[in-house]
Amino acid sequence: MTLDNFNFKGKKAFVRVDFNVPMDENQKITDDTRIRAAMPTLKKIIADGGRLIIASHMGRPKKNPDSKFSLKVIVARVSELLGVDVKFANDALGAETEKMIAELKDGEALLLENLRFYAEEEGKPRLPETATEEEIAAAKKEVKEGQKELAKKLASYADVYVNDAFGTAHRAHASTALIADSFDADHKMFGYLMNKEVSAVDTLMDNPARPFTAIMGGSKVSTKIEIIENLLTKVDNLIIAGGMTYTFVKAQGGKIGLSICEDDKLDLALEIIEKAKKNNVNLVMAVDAKIADAFSNDANTDYVAVDEIPEGWEGMDIGPKTAEIFAEVIKNSKTILWNGPTGVFEFENFTEGSRAVGVAIVEATKNGAFSLVGGGDSVACVNKFGIAEEMSYVSTGGGALLEAIEGRVLPGIAAIKG
Numbered sequence: 001m002t003l004d005n006f007n008f009k010g011k012k013a014f015v016r017v018d019f020n021v022p023m024d025e026n027q028k029i030t031d032d033t034r035i036r037a038a039m040p041t042l043k044k045i046i047a048d049g050g051r052l053i054i055a056s057h058m059g060r061p062k063k064n065p066d067s068k069f070s071l072k073v074i075v076a077r078v079s080e081l082l083g084v085d086v087k088f089a090n091d092a093l094g095a096e097t098e099k100m101i102a103e104l105k106d107g108e109a110l111l112l113e114n115l116r117f118y119a120e121e122e123g124k125p126r127l128p129e130t131a132t133e134e135e136i137a138a139a140k141k142e143v144k145e146g147q148k149e150l151a152k153k154l155a156s157y158a159d160v161y162v163n164d165a166f167g168t169a170h171r172a173h174a175s176t177a178l179i180a181d182s183f184d185a186d187h188k189m190f191g192y193l194m195n196k197e198v199s200a201v202d203t204l205m206d207n208p209a210r211p212f213t214a215i216m217g218g219s220k221v222s223t224k225i226e227i228i229e230n231l232l233t234k235v236d237n238l239i240i241a242g243g244m245t246y247t248f249v250k251a252q253g254g255k256i257g258l259s260i261c262e263d264d265k266l267d268l269a270l271e272i273i274e275k276a277k278k279n280n281v282n283l284v285m286a287v288d289a290k291i292a293d294a295f296s297n298d299a300n301t302d303y304v305a306v307d308e309i310p311e312g313w314e315g316m317d318i319g320p321k322t323a324e325i326f327a328e329v330i331k332n333s334k335t336i337l338w339n340g341p342t343g344v345f346e347f348e349n350f351t352e353g354s355r356a357v358g359v360a361i362v363e364a365t366k367n368g369a370f371s372l373v374g375g376g377d378s379v380a381c382v383n384k385f386g387i388a389e390e391m392s393y394v395s396t397g398g399g400a401l402l403e404a405i406e407g408r409v410l411p412g413i414a415a416i417k418g
């Protein structure tokens, strides 16, 4: 079922959203992007005359209740954005909450307290560090059983289930995946945000327009290896950038000075180079680097060949020749994935490379390419450069997006798609 094809009039809808917004020490929301991202779905249900039950997690509470992680503090913001006075259930479970749900009228909304107050939501036991192996095993079994119960209980609240929480789609939690088993195919669906994310990933992974270029930046190869392996079977061009460059350079005998390097991944880097050749993937790597004599924005800088970094200096960003090469490849692409900056973009003096990549993607997108930016730091990059609007799609789900690109089946998606 799709959201647009369903009339919510008089129906109770359980909508799982990701309202895990960042807050300051006074529990003031510092960025409400996630709340705003769920609004189209919530507004459609309210406009239909549906009865909205909104559920989310917040942070990683370790007990129930845990006031530091209460969703109560976001009720006002949700109400303001939704244009409806949202009621709040102090507990996701219990007679009082069930009464509030039963009394919900058409066009009204109720936000449940943080689902993760219950360990059963994640299905992970909370045990003291002193717990024995047997205690851990028993608690794991118990919490898994409890997880099924919780999913059934939450499902009993509603006539229809909507999942709009892409950020947690890679987790098989009670409210993100297990709950869907209690609804037939006509009564479970993705929200608009989830739908956009899923179709963006599908555009990229199934039948992308070619040439398909992925730009993988960031600090380490080790954290990106599964994505790189999967992309080597999909892309035409793989641009390697960021800190992981130097592991590749060292593996090929280059001099990298103090640059960040994973010495235990040198063989892996060579394997990636071989695999790219075998798969006819054009592996594009830096030829020059902007180097610094300290890991600081105020360090002395210079530009050198990427494999000629002097002792005492480190590669902090790509150099201008590399930026030009990368931009050329990007501009000639029809599908583009960008994950990870080309350098230490947090320092103003080392943002040029990432900016050049961003600008090239903007140009390619204007010329009809599909561009997807995902993973925390590249999203921060496009926001910093003010070009987020000019990308085809900027993903809201860091971990979930990366797992999807690794080629994994996301439980939250499979639970609805089947």
Ligand code: AMP
Pocket (backbone or CB within 6 Å): 217, 218, 219, 220, 223, 241, 242, 243, 244, 260, 315, 316, 317, 339, 340, 341, 342, 343, 344, 345, 346, 375, 377
């Ligand atoms: P990741 O979370 O793996 O995407 O890595 C992002 C981080 O990589 C950012 O904080 C960057 O500062 C860092 N990074 C990118 N290039 C370099 C580099 N040449 N040296 C050290 N860190 C880098």
